Amino acid sequence: MADMLTHVLIAFTLATLFSIRYQWITSRLASVAMAGSMIPDLNRLKWVVSPETVESVLGLSVSWRPMHSIGGVAIAICIGALLVRPQYRRAVAILLTLGALSHFALDLLLVPPAGSYRYLWPLTSADIVVPGFYSSRDRWTAPVAILLALGTRSLAQRRRRRSLEPEPTVRADG
Numbered sequence: 001m002a003d004m005l006t007h008v009l010i011a012f013t014l015a016t017l018f019s020i021r022y023q024w025i026t027s028r029l030a031s032v033a034m035a036g037s038m039i040p041d042l043n044r045l046k047w048v049v050s051p052e053t054v055e056s057v058l059g060l061s062v063s064w065r066p067m068h069s070i071g072g073v074a075i076a077i078c079i080g081a082l083l084v085r086p087q088y089r090r091a092v093a094i095l096l097t098l099g100a101l102s103h104f105a106l107d108l109l110l111v112p113p114a115g116s117y118r119y120l121w122p123l124t125s126a127d128i129v130v131p132g133f134y135s136s137r138d139r140w141t142a143p144v145a146i147l148l149a150l151g152t153r154s155l156a157q158r159r160r161r162r163s164l165e166p167e168p169t170v171r172a173d174g
Contacts, residue, residue, distance in 0.1 A: 003136040004041065007106060009145035011037035011099035016152045018098070020159050024091060032092050036099025039076045040107070043067040069121035073100045109133040 015033035019025035046064040054062040066072040077100065081093040104119055111132030119128050134141060 003141070004038070006141040006145040007037040007041075007103050008034045009142075009149040010106060011102045013145070013148045013152045014098055014102055015095060016149070016156045020156050025095070029091055029095055032095040033099040033102075035080075036077070036096035037103045039073050039080075039096065039100050040068045040103045042072075042076065065118075066121055069118055070104075071122040111135045 011033040012030055015025060015030035016027075019027075019030060043064045043066075045067070051062045051064060054060075067076070077093055077096045080096050081089045084092050108119075108128065108130050109132065111134065112129050118125050120126065
């Protein structure tokens with residue numbers, strides 16, 4: 001559970017940081033990035049609905065594994081962007097992508113074998129393996145992500161308040 005919480009909070013932190021620079025990223029849209037960070041873990045649907053069950057209903061061969069790749073995530077992002085009003089589609093697609101990319105970046109830092117996935121499917125089926133920095137069982141990642149999210153939120157609120165304050169007027173006496 002700490003792994004999923006970490007993914008969501010890091011996506012929130014990134015979206016909040018970008019909201020300081022890009023005013024169109026509201027706190028509501030920051031939550032879209034949080035949803036995007038969960039898209040790659042849709043491959044865990046295999047624990048809820050087995051591929052065999054889906055195959056028996058649809059009559060098609062099904063695998064949840066591609067959901068944890070850029071191909072599967074790209075399809076999910078396109079579907080997600082199409083589910084909102086046209087004026088929000090671009091923003092939703094961008095923020096879902098931000099969340100999903102942050103998920104992949106964090107997963108690349110996992111200690112193998114958890115850190116070896118076919119991220120680049122359908123471009124290549126090669127596994128990407130990096131040395132790893134932490135395990136998905138490590139509990140320190142969630143408190144660090146919480147502190148980052150709280151600090152970033154505080155920073156963004158201060159910056160927004162400061163930008164709303166009226167500029168001091170300078171009088172020229174003389």
